[in-house]
Amino acid sequence: MSRTPTAAVDRRRDLHTHSDLTDGTASPAAMADAAVAAGLHTWGLSDHVRADSDWVDEYLRLVRGLRRDGLEILCGVEAKILDSRGRLDLPTALPDLDYVLVADHQYPAAGGPVHPRDVARAIAAGAMLPADVVDELVVATCAAVQRAPLPVIVAHPFSLLPKMGLSETDVRDDHLRALAAACRTVDAAVEINGKWRCPSARIVADLSSAGVDLVAGSDAHRPQDVGAFGYVDVIGAVHQPGADAPWARPADLPSSRRERRVAVSP
Numbered sequence: 001m002s003r004t005p006t007a008a009v010d011r012r013r014d015l016h017t018h019s020d021l022t023d024g025t026a027s028p029a030a031m032a033d034a035a036v037a038a039g040l041h042t043w044g045l046s047d048h049v050r051a052d053s054d055w056v057d058e059y060l061r062l063v064r065g066l067r068r069d070g071l072e073i074l075c076g077v078e079a080k081i082l083d084s085r086g087r088l089d090l091p092t093a094l095p096d097l098d099y100v101l102v103a104d105h106q107y108p109a110a111g112g113p114v115h116p117r118d119v120a121r122a123i124a125a126g127a128m129l130p131a132d133v134v135d136e137l138v139v140a141t142c143a144a145v146q147r148a149p150l151p152v153i154v155a156h157p158f159s160l161l162p163k164m165g166l167s168e169t170d171v172r173d174d175h176l177r178a179l180a181a182a183c184r185t186v187d188a189a190v191e192i193n194g195k196w197r198c199p200s201a202r203i204v205a206d207l208s209s210a211g212v213d214l215v216a217g218s219d220a221h222r223p224q225d226v227g228a229f230g231y232v233d234v235i236g237a238v239h240q241p242g243a244d245a246p247w248a249r250p251a252d253l254p255s256s257r258r259e260r261r262v263a264v265s266p
């Protein structure tokens with residue numbers, strides 16, 4: 001895959017943050033204040049959901065009720081990929097959220113999520129091959145991107161690899177081509193994650209040159225980390241206002257696209 005030295009992201013937009021509604025330390029209002037203090041023009045709250053989360057309607061109302069001068073506020077959720085078919089740990093009935101972060105929190109095996117420690121043990125015992133593990137992770141991520149019922153960001157891609165004793169050197173160019181193709185099909189973006197400091201500069205450059213939109217996400221769980229994009233600087237991505245996926249401006253999202261995506265059953 002041909003490579004470019006840099007990718008462009010808008011560092012004044014942070015769509016990956018958590019509040020004390022799930023595992024963050026501060027209220028949604030305090031995180032909104034932090035977004036203003038960080039100089040952002042767009043901020044999204046993306047608390048963790050599971051299939052049985054019954055509070056998403058109330059959560060959306062709360063976030064839609066937040067107002068800060070000069071700040072566009074979006075409401076998303078973060079959901080883990082459950083299995084190699086790309087099913088997501090997401091309620092089947094969802095309100096009109098702006099986006100979903102799909103995340104590799106557990107290893108998405110054919111039969112369902114497996115703790116990465118158990119995968120590491122299986123690799124060490126010779127019961128699983130690293131190449132097969134990465135294959136299945138990429139297949140699952142591509143499937144999740146395609147079947148997600150909302151505009152998608154792939155959150156902290158490949159953050160699972162070190163937890164399984166693997167690294168991004170186990171990710172081949174054909175894996176990245178497959179991921180890029182899946183993302184391009186549905187205009188999904190891939191995140192450069194400030195907390196997990198992934199993916200690497202090589203993967204960012206490959207995905208960027210393959211036409212994938214990159215977004216910076218802090219994954220902030222406390223106010224002082226909102227808009228903290230030090231890792232973006234480390235890998236050399238350039239700041240370009242408006243560089244992100246067009247759906248980051250929800251008014252621009254064609255209704256036909258949203259309808260088509262919602263029609264995909266979970």
Ligand SMILES: [Zn+2]
Nearest residue numbers: 078103155156
């Ligand atoms: Zn996550």
Ligand SMILES: [Zn+2]
Nearest residue numbers: 016018078219
């Ligand atoms: Zn997160």
